[in-house]
Amino acid sequence: MNMMAQRVRYRRAQVCITAVLWCALSVVPAAADETTVRVQESAAQPPTGRYAMALPLHPTGPAKTATTQTLDVVKVRAMHRLYCAGCHQLDGSGVPASGVPDMRGTLGHFQRTPAGRAFLIQAPGARNSQITDAELAALTNWQLREFSPTTLPPDFKPYTAEEVSGYRANPPLDVTAVRGAIAAGFPKPP
Template sequence: MKRVLAMALLLAGTALGQGAERTPVTNYILKCVGCHLADGSGLPSAGIPDFVDKVGVFARLPEGRAYLLHVPGVIGSSLSDKEIADLLNYVMETYAGESLPVPFEPFTADAVAGLRATEVGNVVKYRRVVADKLAEDGIEVPDYPWP
Protein backbone atom coordinates (compact mmCIF):
# COMPACT_ATOMS: atom_id res chain seq x y z
CA MET A 1 0.00 0.00 0.00
CA LYS A 2 2.77 2.45 0.91
CA ARG A 3 4.61 1.56 -2.29
CA VAL A 4 1.49 2.24 -4.39
CA LEU A 5 0.94 5.56 -2.66
CA ALA A 6 4.57 6.57 -3.13
CA MET A 7 4.37 5.70 -6.84
CA ALA A 8 1.12 7.64 -7.21
CA LEU A 9 2.67 10.70 -5.56
CA LEU A 10 5.73 10.42 -7.78
CA LEU A 11 3.57 10.21 -10.90
CA ALA A 12 1.39 13.07 -9.72
CA GLY A 13 4.44 15.22 -9.11
CA THR A 14 5.88 14.34 -12.51
CA ALA A 15 2.63 15.17 -14.29
CA LEU A 16 2.37 18.48 -12.45
CA GLY A 17 5.93 19.34 -13.34
CA GLN A 18 5.08 18.84 -17.00
CA GLY A 19 2.12 21.21 -16.78
CA ALA A 20 -0.51 18.49 -17.12
CA GLU A 21 -3.98 19.12 -15.74
CA ARG A 22 -4.49 17.38 -12.43
CA THR A 23 -7.05 14.62 -12.38
CA PRO A 24 -9.47 14.07 -9.50
CA VAL A 25 -7.38 11.07 -8.45
CA THR A 26 -4.26 13.24 -8.34
CA ASN A 27 -6.08 15.91 -6.35
CA TYR A 28 -7.37 13.25 -3.95
CA ILE A 29 -3.81 12.05 -3.44
CA LEU A 30 -2.46 15.57 -2.99
CA LYS A 31 -5.29 17.07 -0.92
CA CYS A 32 -7.17 14.27 0.87
CA VAL A 33 -5.14 11.11 1.31
CA GLY A 34 -3.06 12.55 4.14
CA CYS A 35 -6.12 12.51 6.39
CA HIS A 36 -8.68 10.22 4.77
CA LEU A 37 -6.11 7.67 3.54
CA ALA A 38 -5.99 6.03 0.13
CA ASP A 39 -8.91 3.75 0.94
CA GLY A 40 -11.12 6.53 2.37
CA SER A 41 -11.18 4.98 5.84
CA GLY A 42 -9.91 8.12 7.58
CA LEU A 43 -8.53 8.13 11.09
CA PRO A 44 -11.59 8.29 13.38
CA SER A 45 -9.41 8.01 16.50
CA ALA A 46 -7.68 11.21 15.37
CA GLY A 47 -10.91 13.00 14.42
CA ILE A 48 -10.84 12.21 10.68
CA PRO A 49 -14.13 10.65 9.50
CA ASP A 50 -14.38 7.49 7.42
CA PHE A 51 -15.79 8.06 3.88
CA VAL A 52 -16.50 4.44 3.00
CA ASP A 53 -20.22 3.80 2.50
CA LYS A 54 -20.96 6.95 4.51
CA VAL A 55 -20.02 10.19 2.77
CA GLY A 56 -22.87 10.03 0.26
CA VAL A 57 -25.53 10.94 2.82
CA PHE A 58 -24.33 14.53 2.73
CA ALA A 59 -25.07 14.81 -0.99
CA ARG A 60 -28.81 14.38 -0.24
CA LEU A 61 -29.34 17.89 1.12
CA PRO A 62 -28.19 21.34 -0.01
CA GLU A 63 -26.90 21.88 3.53
CA GLY A 64 -24.97 18.62 3.39
CA ARG A 65 -23.43 19.61 0.08
CA ALA A 66 -22.47 22.97 1.61
CA TYR A 67 -20.92 21.14 4.56
CA LEU A 68 -18.72 19.09 2.22
CA LEU A 69 -17.47 22.31 0.62
CA HIS A 70 -16.51 23.77 3.99
CA VAL A 71 -14.52 20.96 5.55
CA PRO A 72 -11.01 22.32 6.07
CA GLY A 73 -9.32 20.18 3.42
CA VAL A 74 -11.74 21.35 0.74
CA ILE A 75 -12.27 25.02 1.56
CA GLY A 76 -8.54 25.50 2.14
CA SER A 77 -7.40 23.38 -0.80
CA SER A 78 -6.66 26.19 -3.30
CA LEU A 79 -8.38 24.11 -5.99
CA SER A 80 -10.61 25.75 -8.58
CA ASP A 81 -14.38 25.31 -8.44
CA LYS A 82 -14.17 22.79 -11.30
CA GLU A 83 -11.37 20.85 -9.61
CA ILE A 84 -13.37 20.70 -6.37
CA ALA A 85 -16.50 19.56 -8.24
CA ASP A 86 -14.50 16.84 -9.98
CA LEU A 87 -12.84 15.82 -6.72
CA LEU A 88 -16.12 15.60 -4.81
CA ASN A 89 -17.69 13.59 -7.63
CA TYR A 90 -14.68 11.24 -7.50
CA VAL A 91 -15.07 10.86 -3.71
CA MET A 92 -18.79 10.14 -4.10
CA GLU A 93 -18.33 7.66 -6.93
CA THR A 94 -15.39 5.92 -5.28
CA TYR A 95 -16.27 5.83 -1.59
CA ALA A 96 -19.98 6.60 -1.01
CA GLY A 97 -21.26 3.15 -1.98
CA GLU A 98 -24.88 2.62 -0.97
CA SER A 99 -24.92 5.92 0.95
CA LEU A 100 -24.97 7.76 -2.38
CA PRO A 101 -28.45 9.08 -3.13
CA VAL A 102 -30.24 7.74 -6.20
CA PRO A 103 -30.33 9.63 -8.40
CA PHE A 104 -27.06 11.36 -7.54
CA GLU A 105 -26.74 14.96 -8.68
CA PRO A 106 -23.06 15.46 -9.51
CA PHE A 107 -21.33 18.57 -8.25
CA THR A 108 -20.69 21.24 -10.88
CA ALA A 109 -18.29 24.18 -10.87
CA ASP A 110 -21.23 26.61 -10.66
CA ALA A 111 -22.77 24.72 -7.73
CA VAL A 112 -19.41 24.65 -5.96
CA ALA A 113 -19.01 28.41 -6.40
CA GLY A 114 -22.42 28.98 -4.83
CA LEU A 115 -21.86 26.56 -1.98
CA ARG A 116 -18.44 28.01 -1.22
CA ALA A 117 -20.08 31.42 -0.85
CA THR A 118 -22.55 30.01 1.70
CA GLU A 119 -21.59 31.03 5.22
CA VAL A 120 -21.67 28.01 7.54
CA GLY A 121 -19.78 29.36 10.53
CA ASN A 122 -18.14 26.68 12.67
CA VAL A 123 -18.02 23.64 10.41
CA VAL A 124 -18.23 21.15 13.30
CA LYS A 125 -21.41 22.80 14.63
CA TYR A 126 -22.77 23.05 11.09
CA ARG A 127 -22.21 19.33 10.56
CA ARG A 128 -24.33 18.66 13.65
CA VAL A 129 -27.15 20.76 12.16
CA VAL A 130 -26.91 18.79 8.91
CA ALA A 131 -26.80 15.49 10.81
CA ASP A 132 -29.93 16.43 12.76
CA LYS A 133 -31.73 17.34 9.55
CA LEU A 134 -30.76 14.04 7.93
CA ALA A 135 -31.81 12.10 11.04
CA GLU A 136 -35.22 13.84 10.96
CA ASP A 137 -35.62 12.42 7.44
CA GLY A 138 -34.76 8.94 8.75
CA ILE A 139 -31.32 8.90 7.13
CA GLU A 140 -28.59 7.25 9.17
CA VAL A 141 -25.72 9.64 9.68
CA PRO A 142 -22.15 8.39 10.02
CA ASP A 143 -20.42 8.66 13.36
CA TYR A 144 -18.41 11.80 13.83
CA PRO A 145 -15.23 11.69 15.87
CA TRP A 146 -15.39 15.33 17.03
CA PRO A 147 -16.94 16.09 20.41
Protein backbone atom coordinates in the same frame (compact mmCIF):
# COMPACT_ATOMS: atom_id res chain seq x y z
CA MET B 1 23.41 28.20 6.35
CA ASN B 2 22.87 31.86 5.59
CA MET B 3 19.52 33.42 4.69
CA MET B 4 20.24 33.62 0.94
CA ALA B 5 21.13 29.92 0.75
CA GLN B 6 17.93 29.04 2.62
CA ARG B 7 15.86 31.07 0.15
CA VAL B 8 17.55 29.36 -2.81
CA ARG B 9 16.90 25.89 -1.33
CA TYR B 10 13.28 26.82 -0.58
CA ARG B 11 12.77 28.18 -4.11
CA ARG B 12 14.30 25.07 -5.70
CA ALA B 13 12.02 22.86 -3.60
CA GLN B 14 9.04 24.99 -4.56
CA VAL B 15 9.89 24.74 -8.26
CA CYS B 16 10.36 20.96 -8.00
CA ILE B 17 7.03 20.51 -6.24
CA THR B 18 5.30 22.71 -8.82
CA ALA B 19 6.82 20.70 -11.67
CA VAL B 20 5.84 17.38 -10.07
CA LEU B 21 2.28 18.56 -9.46
CA TRP B 22 1.95 19.88 -13.00
CA CYS B 23 3.25 16.60 -14.44
CA ALA B 24 1.05 14.48 -12.17
CA LEU B 25 -2.02 16.37 -13.28
CA SER B 26 -1.22 16.67 -16.97
CA VAL B 27 0.64 13.63 -18.30
CA VAL B 28 -2.34 11.37 -18.88
CA PRO B 29 -4.45 12.25 -21.91
CA ALA B 30 -8.18 12.31 -21.25
CA ALA B 31 -10.03 9.58 -23.11
CA ALA B 32 -13.69 9.90 -24.02
CA ASP B 33 -14.92 6.76 -22.27
CA GLU B 34 -16.34 5.70 -18.92
CA THR B 35 -13.06 6.51 -17.12
CA THR B 36 -13.43 10.27 -17.56
CA VAL B 37 -15.47 12.88 -15.76
CA ARG B 38 -16.86 16.02 -17.45
CA VAL B 39 -15.69 19.19 -15.72
CA GLN B 40 -14.83 22.80 -16.36
CA GLU B 41 -11.03 23.09 -16.39
CA SER B 42 -8.65 25.99 -16.86
CA ALA B 43 -7.43 26.53 -20.39
CA ALA B 44 -4.28 28.35 -19.23
CA GLN B 45 -0.92 26.69 -19.94
CA PRO B 46 1.99 26.99 -17.51
CA PRO B 47 4.87 29.26 -18.39
CA THR B 48 7.94 27.52 -19.76
CA GLY B 49 11.63 28.30 -19.95
CA ARG B 50 13.37 30.41 -17.37
CA TYR B 51 10.13 32.08 -16.28
CA ALA B 52 8.71 28.72 -15.17
CA MET B 53 10.88 29.03 -12.06
CA ALA B 54 8.87 32.08 -11.04
CA LEU B 55 5.70 29.98 -10.64
CA PRO B 56 4.16 30.21 -7.18
CA LEU B 57 3.45 26.91 -5.45
CA HIS B 58 -0.26 27.71 -5.39
CA PRO B 59 -2.14 29.72 -8.02
CA THR B 60 -2.89 33.32 -7.15
CA GLY B 61 -4.72 36.16 -8.79
CA PRO B 62 -8.13 36.34 -10.45
CA ALA B 63 -10.21 33.27 -11.23
CA LYS B 64 -9.10 31.30 -14.27
CA THR B 65 -11.11 31.27 -17.45
CA ALA B 66 -12.85 27.90 -17.79
CA THR B 67 -13.44 25.85 -20.89
CA THR B 68 -15.15 22.49 -21.20
CA GLN B 69 -12.68 19.62 -21.10
CA THR B 70 -12.48 16.22 -19.50
CA LEU B 71 -10.58 15.59 -16.31
CA ASP B 72 -9.28 12.02 -16.31
CA VAL B 73 -9.92 9.81 -13.28
CA VAL B 74 -6.15 9.35 -12.94
CA LYS B 75 -5.82 13.11 -12.45
CA VAL B 76 -8.66 13.15 -9.92
CA ARG B 77 -6.99 10.33 -7.97
CA ALA B 78 -3.76 12.34 -8.01
CA MET B 79 -5.65 15.32 -6.57
CA HIS B 80 -7.08 13.05 -3.85
CA ARG B 81 -3.54 11.95 -2.97
CA LEU B 82 -2.24 15.51 -2.94
CA TYR B 83 -5.08 17.34 -1.22
CA CYS B 84 -7.11 14.80 0.80
CA ALA B 85 -5.19 11.63 1.65
CA GLY B 86 -2.95 13.36 4.17
CA CYS B 87 -5.88 13.42 6.58
CA HIS B 88 -8.53 11.12 5.09
CA GLN B 89 -6.01 8.41 4.02
CA LEU B 90 -5.77 6.92 0.54
CA ASP B 91 -8.68 4.57 1.19
CA GLY B 92 -10.90 7.29 2.67
CA SER B 93 -10.84 5.72 6.15
CA GLY B 94 -9.77 8.94 7.89
CA VAL B 95 -8.66 8.98 11.50
CA PRO B 96 -11.94 9.13 13.47
CA ALA B 97 -10.12 9.07 16.84
CA SER B 98 -8.43 12.34 15.83
CA GLY B 99 -11.56 13.96 14.40
CA VAL B 100 -10.92 13.14 10.73
CA PRO B 101 -14.10 11.42 9.52
CA ASP B 102 -14.26 8.17 7.59
CA MET B 103 -15.49 8.87 4.04
CA ARG B 104 -16.34 5.24 3.29
CA GLY B 105 -20.06 4.56 3.31
CA THR B 106 -20.99 7.99 4.65
CA LEU B 107 -20.42 10.63 1.96
CA GLY B 108 -23.54 9.70 0.02
CA HIS B 109 -25.75 10.50 3.02
CA PHE B 110 -24.65 14.15 2.76
CA GLN B 111 -26.33 14.29 -0.66
CA ARG B 112 -29.79 13.74 0.82
CA THR B 113 -30.20 17.33 2.07
CA PRO B 114 -29.18 20.74 0.68
CA ALA B 115 -27.24 21.48 3.90
CA GLY B 116 -25.33 18.20 3.63
CA ARG B 117 -24.56 18.78 -0.02
CA ALA B 118 -23.18 22.23 0.77
CA PHE B 119 -21.21 20.96 3.75
CA LEU B 120 -19.00 18.61 1.72
CA ILE B 121 -17.67 21.64 -0.15
CA GLN B 122 -17.67 23.94 2.90
CA ALA B 123 -15.59 21.60 5.08
CA PRO B 124 -12.27 23.38 5.69
CA GLY B 125 -10.06 20.92 3.77
CA ALA B 126 -12.21 21.19 0.66
CA ARG B 127 -13.07 24.87 0.86
CA ASN B 128 -9.48 25.98 1.45
CA SER B 129 -7.79 23.63 -1.03
CA GLN B 130 -5.75 25.38 -3.71
CA ILE B 131 -7.61 23.84 -6.64
CA THR B 132 -10.17 25.39 -8.93
CA ASP B 133 -13.91 25.09 -8.34
CA ALA B 134 -14.13 22.74 -11.34
CA GLU B 135 -11.36 20.52 -9.97
CA LEU B 136 -13.02 20.44 -6.53
CA ALA B 137 -16.33 19.50 -8.16
CA ALA B 138 -14.68 16.65 -10.08
CA LEU B 139 -12.76 15.50 -7.00
CA THR B 140 -15.86 15.48 -4.78
CA ASN B 141 -17.93 13.68 -7.44
CA TRP B 142 -15.19 11.04 -7.73
CA GLN B 143 -14.94 10.62 -3.93
CA LEU B 144 -18.69 10.16 -3.65
CA ARG B 145 -18.68 7.41 -6.27
CA GLU B 146 -15.42 5.85 -5.05
CA PHE B 147 -15.97 5.77 -1.28
CA SER B 148 -19.74 5.78 -0.86
CA PRO B 149 -21.59 4.55 -3.96
CA THR B 150 -24.16 2.53 -2.00
CA THR B 151 -25.29 5.53 0.05
CA LEU B 152 -25.77 7.92 -2.86
CA PRO B 153 -29.42 8.82 -3.41
CA PRO B 154 -30.92 7.57 -6.71
CA ASP B 155 -31.43 11.16 -7.88
CA PHE B 156 -27.81 12.23 -7.18
CA LYS B 157 -26.66 15.14 -9.35
CA PRO B 158 -22.91 15.72 -9.73
CA TYR B 159 -21.48 18.97 -8.42
CA THR B 160 -20.78 21.75 -10.90
CA ALA B 161 -18.07 24.42 -10.75
CA GLU B 162 -20.72 27.14 -10.32
CA GLU B 163 -22.32 25.31 -7.40
CA VAL B 164 -18.94 24.75 -5.74
CA SER B 165 -18.09 28.44 -6.12
CA GLY B 166 -21.29 29.42 -4.29
CA TYR B 167 -20.72 26.96 -1.45
CA ARG B 168 -17.07 27.99 -0.99
CA ALA B 169 -18.14 31.62 -0.59
CA ASN B 170 -20.43 30.83 2.39
CA PRO B 171 -18.56 28.68 4.96
CA PRO B 172 -20.22 27.63 8.23
CA LEU B 173 -19.04 29.35 11.41
CA ASP B 174 -18.95 26.15 13.49
CA VAL B 175 -17.94 23.25 11.25
CA THR B 176 -18.18 20.60 13.97
CA ALA B 177 -21.69 21.64 15.03
CA VAL B 178 -22.94 21.80 11.44
CA ARG B 179 -21.48 18.37 10.62
CA GLY B 180 -22.98 16.92 13.81
CA ALA B 181 -26.42 18.30 13.01
CA ILE B 182 -26.30 16.93 9.46
CA ALA B 183 -24.94 13.53 10.56
CA ALA B 184 -27.68 13.22 13.21
CA GLY B 185 -30.14 12.75 10.34
CA PHE B 186 -28.18 9.87 8.76
CA PRO B 187 -29.74 6.41 8.87
CA LYS B 188 -28.50 4.33 11.80
CA PRO B 189 -26.23 1.40 10.83
CA PRO B 190 -27.78 -2.05 11.36
